[in-house]
Amino acid sequence: AKASGRNTHRFFAEAMNAEAVAHLSIRGGLRRALERGEFLIHYQPQVNLDSGMVFGAEALIRWNHPERGMIPPGAFIPIAEDSGLIVPIGDWVLREACRQAAQWQAAGLPLTVAVNLSARQLQRPDLARTVTDALTDSGLDPLFLELELTESMLIQNTDAVLENIRRVKALGVQLSIDDFGTGYSNLSYIGRLAVDKLKIDRSFIMDLCRNHDSARITAAVIQMAHSLNLTAVAEGVEDAETLEQLRQLRCDVAQGYFLGRPGPAEAVERAARQANPF
Numbered sequence: 539a540k541a542s543g544r545n546t547h548r549f550f551a552e553a554m555n556a557e558a559v560a561h562l563s564i565r566g567g568l569r570r571a572l573e574r575g576e577f578l579i580h581y582q583p584q585v586n587l588d589s590g591m592v593f594g595a596e597a598l599i600r601w602n603h604p605e606r607g608m609i610p611p612g613a614f615i616p617i618a619e620d621s622g623l624i625v626p627i628g629d630w631v632l633r634e635a636c637r638q639a640a641q642w643q644a645a646g647l648p649l650t651v652a653v654n655l656s657a658r659q660l661q662r663p664d665l666a667r668t669v670t671d672a673l674t675d676s677g678l679d680p681l682f683l684e685l686e687l688t689e690s691m692l693i694q695n696t697d698a699v700l701e702n703i704r705r706v707k708a709l710g711v712q713l714s715i716d717d718f719g720t721g722y723s724n725l726s727y728i729g730r731l732a733v734d735k736l737k738i739d740r741s742f743i744m745d746l747c748r749n750h751d752s753a754r755i756t757a758a759v760i761q762m763a764h765s766l767n768l769t770a771v772a773e774g775v776e777d778a779e780t781l782e783q784l785r786q787l788r789c790d791v792a793q794g795y796f797l798g799r800p801g802p803a804e805a806v807e808r809a810a811r812q813a814n815p816f
Protein backbone atom coordinates (compact mmCIF):
# COMPACT_ATOMS: atom_id res chain seq x y z
CA ALA A 539 0.00 0.00 0.00
CA LYS A 540 2.85 2.25 0.89
CA ALA A 541 4.65 1.59 -2.40
CA SER A 542 1.51 2.20 -4.41
CA GLY A 543 0.91 5.38 -2.43
CA ARG A 544 4.36 6.53 -3.34
CA ASN A 545 3.77 5.61 -6.98
CA THR A 546 0.52 7.50 -6.99
CA HIS A 547 2.30 10.44 -5.51
CA ARG A 548 5.11 10.22 -8.05
CA PHE A 549 2.63 9.85 -10.87
CA PHE A 550 0.74 12.86 -9.59
CA ALA A 551 3.95 14.91 -9.27
CA GLU A 552 4.94 14.00 -12.82
CA ALA A 553 1.51 14.87 -14.16
CA MET A 554 1.68 18.19 -12.33
CA ASN A 555 5.11 18.75 -13.71
CA ALA A 556 4.04 18.00 -17.27
CA GLU A 557 1.17 20.43 -16.85
CA ALA A 558 3.46 23.08 -15.39
CA VAL A 559 5.90 22.62 -18.26
CA ALA A 560 3.12 22.88 -20.84
CA HIS A 561 1.88 25.98 -19.05
CA LEU A 562 5.35 27.56 -19.09
CA SER A 563 5.95 26.75 -22.74
CA ILE A 564 2.62 28.30 -23.67
CA ARG A 565 3.39 31.38 -21.60
CA GLY A 566 6.81 31.75 -23.26
CA GLY A 567 5.29 31.11 -26.66
CA LEU A 568 2.53 33.72 -26.38
CA ARG A 569 4.77 36.76 -26.60
CA ARG A 570 6.68 35.30 -29.54
CA ALA A 571 3.38 34.37 -31.17
CA LEU A 572 2.29 37.99 -31.00
CA GLU A 573 5.60 39.22 -32.45
CA ARG A 574 5.69 36.59 -35.20
CA GLY A 575 2.05 36.96 -36.20
CA GLU A 576 0.94 33.45 -35.24
CA PHE A 577 -2.51 34.54 -34.07
CA LEU A 578 -5.46 34.72 -36.40
CA ILE A 579 -9.15 35.36 -36.06
CA HIS A 580 -11.98 33.11 -37.07
CA TYR A 581 -15.37 34.72 -37.51
CA GLN A 582 -18.66 33.06 -36.64
CA PRO A 583 -21.79 34.43 -38.32
CA GLN A 584 -24.67 35.88 -36.32
CA VAL A 585 -28.11 35.65 -37.89
CA ASN A 586 -31.11 37.94 -37.48
CA LEU A 587 -34.05 35.59 -36.87
CA ASP A 588 -36.66 37.96 -38.35
CA SER A 589 -34.94 38.27 -41.73
CA GLY A 590 -32.79 35.14 -41.76
CA MET A 591 -29.86 37.32 -42.80
CA VAL A 592 -26.32 37.31 -41.51
CA PHE A 593 -25.79 40.76 -39.97
CA GLY A 594 -22.51 40.26 -38.15
CA ALA A 595 -19.91 37.91 -36.74
CA GLU A 596 -18.09 37.17 -33.52
CA ALA A 597 -14.29 37.37 -33.63
CA LEU A 598 -12.71 34.27 -32.04
CA ILE A 599 -8.94 34.09 -31.69
CA ARG A 600 -6.86 31.08 -32.81
CA TRP A 601 -3.17 30.37 -32.37
CA ASN A 602 -1.53 28.75 -35.38
CA HIS A 603 1.46 27.26 -33.54
CA PRO A 604 4.43 26.37 -35.79
CA GLU A 605 4.80 22.88 -34.21
CA ARG A 606 1.51 22.15 -32.51
CA GLY A 607 -0.86 23.42 -35.18
CA MET A 608 -4.09 25.26 -34.42
CA ILE A 609 -4.55 25.84 -30.68
CA PRO A 610 -8.05 26.80 -29.46
CA PRO A 611 -8.44 29.83 -27.15
CA GLY A 612 -9.44 27.70 -24.17
CA ALA A 613 -5.85 26.37 -24.09
CA PHE A 614 -4.11 29.74 -23.94
CA ILE A 615 -6.49 32.60 -23.05
CA PRO A 616 -6.51 31.68 -19.32
CA ILE A 617 -2.68 31.68 -19.35
CA ALA A 618 -2.64 34.98 -21.23
CA GLU A 619 -4.98 36.37 -18.56
CA ASP A 620 -2.77 35.18 -15.67
CA SER A 621 0.37 36.65 -17.20
CA GLY A 622 -1.24 39.92 -18.30
CA LEU A 623 -0.40 39.20 -21.95
CA ILE A 624 -4.13 39.24 -22.65
CA VAL A 625 -3.86 43.04 -22.77
CA PRO A 626 -1.59 43.27 -25.88
CA ILE A 627 -3.25 40.15 -27.37
CA GLY A 628 -6.72 41.59 -26.81
CA ASP A 629 -5.58 44.87 -28.32
CA TRP A 630 -4.41 42.99 -31.41
CA VAL A 631 -7.79 41.20 -31.71
CA LEU A 632 -9.65 44.49 -31.39
CA ARG A 633 -7.55 46.17 -34.10
CA GLU A 634 -7.68 43.20 -36.45
CA ALA A 635 -11.46 42.79 -36.02
CA CYS A 636 -12.06 46.52 -36.64
CA ARG A 637 -9.85 46.38 -39.74
CA GLN A 638 -11.83 43.39 -41.05
CA ALA A 639 -15.20 45.04 -40.37
CA ALA A 640 -14.05 48.24 -42.10
CA GLN A 641 -13.05 46.11 -45.09
CA TRP A 642 -16.51 44.54 -45.11
CA GLN A 643 -18.10 48.01 -45.11
CA ALA A 644 -15.86 49.05 -48.00
CA ALA A 645 -17.02 45.94 -49.91
CA GLY A 646 -20.66 46.95 -49.38
CA LEU A 647 -21.33 44.57 -46.49
CA PRO A 648 -22.49 46.44 -43.36
CA LEU A 649 -21.55 43.67 -40.92
CA THR A 650 -21.13 44.16 -37.18
CA VAL A 651 -18.10 42.60 -35.51
CA ALA A 652 -18.28 41.36 -31.90
CA VAL A 653 -15.06 41.24 -29.87
CA ASN A 654 -14.58 39.45 -26.54
CA LEU A 655 -13.04 41.53 -23.77
CA SER A 656 -11.30 39.97 -20.78
CA ALA A 657 -11.54 41.22 -17.19
CA ARG A 658 -8.00 42.60 -17.34
CA GLN A 659 -8.84 44.79 -20.32
CA LEU A 660 -11.98 46.06 -18.62
CA GLN A 661 -9.94 47.17 -15.61
CA ARG A 662 -7.39 49.17 -17.60
CA PRO A 663 -7.73 52.96 -17.37
CA ASP A 664 -6.74 53.24 -21.06
CA LEU A 665 -9.52 50.98 -22.42
CA ALA A 666 -11.55 53.79 -24.03
CA ARG A 667 -8.36 55.16 -25.61
CA THR A 668 -7.50 51.69 -27.00
CA VAL A 669 -10.97 51.29 -28.48
CA THR A 670 -10.90 54.82 -29.91
CA ASP A 671 -7.53 54.15 -31.56
CA ALA A 672 -8.74 50.87 -33.09
CA LEU A 673 -11.80 52.66 -34.49
CA THR A 674 -9.87 55.67 -35.77
CA ASP A 675 -7.05 53.67 -37.35
CA SER A 676 -9.46 51.32 -39.14
CA GLY A 677 -12.01 54.02 -39.98
CA LEU A 678 -14.80 51.77 -38.65
CA ASP A 679 -18.08 53.42 -37.61
CA PRO A 680 -18.46 52.61 -33.85
CA LEU A 681 -22.01 51.37 -34.52
CA PHE A 682 -20.52 48.29 -36.19
CA LEU A 683 -18.35 47.32 -33.21
CA GLU A 684 -19.78 45.29 -30.38
CA LEU A 685 -17.89 44.45 -27.19
CA GLU A 686 -18.77 41.29 -25.27
CA LEU A 687 -18.42 41.28 -21.49
CA THR A 688 -19.30 38.43 -19.15
CA GLU A 689 -21.49 38.69 -16.08
CA SER A 690 -18.61 37.54 -13.88
CA MET A 691 -16.56 40.54 -15.00
CA LEU A 692 -19.32 42.81 -13.70
CA ILE A 693 -19.47 41.20 -10.26
CA GLN A 694 -16.36 43.12 -9.28
CA ASN A 695 -18.00 46.28 -10.54
CA THR A 696 -15.39 48.67 -9.25
CA ASP A 697 -15.51 52.35 -10.13
CA ALA A 698 -12.82 51.75 -12.76
CA VAL A 699 -14.93 49.09 -14.49
CA LEU A 700 -18.14 51.13 -14.37
CA GLU A 701 -16.32 54.20 -15.68
CA ASN A 702 -14.81 52.15 -18.54
CA ILE A 703 -18.20 50.79 -19.51
CA ARG A 704 -19.68 54.28 -19.48
CA ARG A 705 -16.82 55.62 -21.62
CA VAL A 706 -16.79 52.91 -24.29
CA LYS A 707 -20.57 53.13 -24.49
CA ALA A 708 -20.24 56.89 -25.02
CA LEU A 709 -18.06 56.14 -28.06
CA GLY A 710 -21.15 54.64 -29.70
CA VAL A 711 -20.15 50.98 -29.65
CA GLN A 712 -22.62 48.25 -28.69
CA LEU A 713 -22.26 46.18 -25.53
CA SER A 714 -23.41 42.65 -24.92
CA ILE A 715 -23.41 40.40 -21.88
CA ASP A 716 -21.88 37.06 -22.85
CA ASP A 717 -22.63 33.65 -21.24
CA PHE A 718 -25.75 35.18 -19.70
CA GLY A 719 -27.35 33.06 -16.99
CA THR A 720 -24.14 31.56 -15.62
CA GLY A 721 -22.78 34.46 -13.56
CA TYR A 722 -24.82 34.49 -10.33
CA SER A 723 -25.38 38.20 -10.70
CA ASN A 724 -28.23 39.99 -9.02
CA LEU A 725 -29.38 41.43 -12.36
CA SER A 726 -29.66 44.94 -10.96
CA TYR A 727 -26.70 46.02 -13.07
CA ILE A 728 -28.46 45.37 -16.36
CA GLY A 729 -30.80 48.31 -16.01
CA ARG A 730 -28.01 50.59 -14.79
CA LEU A 731 -25.38 49.71 -17.38
CA ALA A 732 -26.16 50.73 -20.91
CA VAL A 733 -25.95 47.24 -22.41
CA ASP A 734 -27.63 46.40 -25.72
CA LYS A 735 -27.71 42.60 -25.90
CA LEU A 736 -27.94 39.51 -23.74
CA LYS A 737 -26.25 36.39 -25.09
CA ILE A 738 -27.99 33.43 -23.50
CA ASP A 739 -25.38 30.86 -22.53
CA ARG A 740 -24.91 27.83 -24.74
CA SER A 741 -25.65 25.47 -21.84
CA PHE A 742 -29.33 26.53 -21.95
CA ILE A 743 -29.60 26.50 -25.75
CA MET A 744 -27.95 23.09 -26.18
CA ASP A 745 -30.81 21.16 -24.60
CA LEU A 746 -33.57 23.67 -25.23
CA CYS A 747 -35.70 21.07 -27.03
CA ARG A 748 -35.20 18.31 -24.44
CA ASN A 749 -35.07 20.03 -21.07
CA HIS A 750 -38.06 21.93 -19.69
CA ASP A 751 -35.97 23.99 -17.28
CA SER A 752 -33.66 25.18 -20.06
CA ALA A 753 -36.69 26.04 -22.19
CA ARG A 754 -38.34 28.00 -19.38
CA ILE A 755 -35.15 29.86 -18.51
CA THR A 756 -34.53 30.75 -22.16
CA ALA A 757 -38.11 31.98 -22.56
CA ALA A 758 -37.80 34.07 -19.39
CA VAL A 759 -34.48 35.63 -20.44
CA ILE A 760 -35.89 36.54 -23.86
CA GLN A 761 -38.93 38.17 -22.22
CA MET A 762 -36.75 40.03 -19.76
CA ALA A 763 -34.46 41.25 -22.54
CA HIS A 764 -37.44 42.57 -24.49
CA SER A 765 -39.01 44.30 -21.52
CA LEU A 766 -35.69 46.10 -21.00
CA ASN A 767 -35.47 46.91 -24.70
CA LEU A 768 -32.49 44.64 -25.22
CA THR A 769 -31.71 42.24 -28.03
CA ALA A 770 -31.82 38.55 -27.09
CA VAL A 771 -29.08 36.42 -28.65
CA ALA A 772 -28.88 32.62 -28.52
CA GLU A 773 -25.47 30.99 -28.86
CA GLY A 774 -24.70 27.34 -29.52
CA VAL A 775 -27.56 26.63 -31.94
CA GLU A 776 -26.69 23.21 -33.37
CA ASP A 777 -29.86 22.06 -35.17
CA ALA A 778 -32.95 23.18 -37.07
CA GLU A 779 -35.31 22.19 -34.27
CA THR A 780 -33.58 24.49 -31.78
CA LEU A 781 -33.58 27.33 -34.31
CA GLU A 782 -37.33 26.90 -34.84
CA GLN A 783 -37.99 26.86 -31.10
CA LEU A 784 -35.98 30.08 -30.70
CA ARG A 785 -38.03 31.71 -33.47
CA GLN A 786 -41.20 30.74 -31.64
CA LEU A 787 -39.81 32.24 -28.44
CA ARG A 788 -39.19 35.48 -30.38
CA CYS A 789 -35.45 35.38 -29.87
CA ASP A 790 -33.83 38.08 -32.03
CA VAL A 791 -30.43 36.69 -32.99
CA ALA A 792 -28.83 33.26 -33.20
CA GLN A 793 -25.32 31.93 -33.54
CA GLY A 794 -24.06 28.34 -33.64
CA TYR A 795 -22.67 25.49 -35.69
CA PHE A 796 -26.02 25.00 -37.46
CA LEU A 797 -25.84 28.56 -38.82
CA GLY A 798 -22.09 28.56 -39.42
CA ARG A 799 -18.91 27.43 -37.73
CA PRO A 800 -16.17 29.91 -36.91
CA GLY A 801 -14.00 30.27 -40.01
CA PRO A 802 -12.14 32.69 -42.27
CA ALA A 803 -13.70 36.10 -42.94
CA GLU A 804 -14.52 35.07 -46.53
CA ALA A 805 -16.96 32.40 -45.30
CA VAL A 806 -18.96 35.06 -43.40
CA GLU A 807 -18.88 37.27 -46.49
CA ARG A 808 -20.28 34.49 -48.67
CA ALA A 809 -23.05 33.74 -46.16
CA ALA A 810 -23.88 37.47 -45.83
CA ARG A 811 -24.30 37.81 -49.61
CA GLN A 812 -26.94 35.09 -49.75
CA ALA A 813 -30.47 36.42 -50.02
CA ASN A 814 -32.12 34.25 -47.37
CA PRO A 815 -29.80 31.56 -46.12
CA PHE A 816 -31.78 30.59 -43.02
Ligand code: C2E
Pocket residue numbers: 582597598599610611612615624628631654655656716717773774775776793794795796800
Ligand atom coordinates in the same frame (compact mmCIF):
# COMPACT_ATOMS: atom_id res chain seq x y z
P1 C2E B 1 -17.35 32.42 -26.14
O1 C2E B 1 -17.10 33.88 -26.18
O2 C2E B 1 -18.52 31.94 -25.38
O3 C2E B 1 -17.40 31.94 -27.66
C1 C2E B 1 -18.25 30.96 -28.17
C2 C2E B 1 -17.55 29.61 -28.23
O4 C2E B 1 -18.52 28.62 -28.56
C3 C2E B 1 -16.49 29.55 -29.34
O5 C2E B 1 -15.48 28.65 -28.90
C4 C2E B 1 -17.28 28.91 -30.48
O6 C2E B 1 -16.46 28.26 -31.43
C5 C2E B 1 -18.15 27.94 -29.73
N1 C2E B 1 -19.37 27.60 -30.45
C6 C2E B 1 -20.04 28.37 -31.33
N2 C2E B 1 -21.15 27.75 -31.79
C7 C2E B 1 -21.18 26.55 -31.17
C8 C2E B 1 -22.11 25.44 -31.24
O7 C2E B 1 -23.10 25.43 -31.95
N3 C2E B 1 -21.81 24.37 -30.45
C9 C2E B 1 -20.70 24.34 -29.64
N4 C2E B 1 -20.51 23.23 -28.93
N5 C2E B 1 -19.84 25.36 -29.56
C10 C2E B 1 -20.07 26.46 -30.32
P2 C2E B 1 -13.94 29.05 -29.05
O8 C2E B 1 -13.68 29.75 -30.35
O9 C2E B 1 -13.15 27.81 -28.74
O10 C2E B 1 -13.73 30.11 -27.91
C11 C2E B 1 -13.82 29.75 -26.56
C12 C2E B 1 -13.77 30.95 -25.66
O11 C2E B 1 -12.49 31.60 -25.72
C13 C2E B 1 -14.78 32.02 -26.01
O12 C2E B 1 -16.04 31.65 -25.53
C14 C2E B 1 -14.17 33.22 -25.30
O13 C2E B 1 -14.51 33.19 -23.94
C15 C2E B 1 -12.69 32.96 -25.44
N6 C2E B 1 -12.15 33.79 -26.53
C16 C2E B 1 -12.11 33.56 -27.85
N7 C2E B 1 -11.53 34.57 -28.52
C17 C2E B 1 -11.21 35.51 -27.57
C18 C2E B 1 -10.56 36.80 -27.61
O14 C2E B 1 -10.21 37.34 -28.66
N8 C2E B 1 -10.39 37.43 -26.41
C19 C2E B 1 -10.80 36.87 -25.22
N9 C2E B 1 -10.59 37.55 -24.08
N10 C2E B 1 -11.41 35.67 -25.15
C20 C2E B 1 -11.59 35.00 -26.32
Ligand code: CA
Pocket residue numbers: 596654686716
Ligand atom coordinates in the same frame (compact mmCIF):
# COMPACT_ATOMS: atom_id res chain seq x y z
CA1 CA C 1 -18.25 35.63 -26.72
Ligand code: CA
Pocket residue numbers: 716717737739740773
Ligand atom coordinates in the same frame (compact mmCIF):
# COMPACT_ATOMS: atom_id res chain seq x y z
CA1 CA D 1 -20.49 32.85 -24.85
Ligand code: CA
Pocket residue numbers: 588788789790
Ligand atom coordinates in the same frame (compact mmCIF):
# COMPACT_ATOMS: atom_id res chain seq x y z
CA1 CA E 1 -37.83 40.12 -33.36
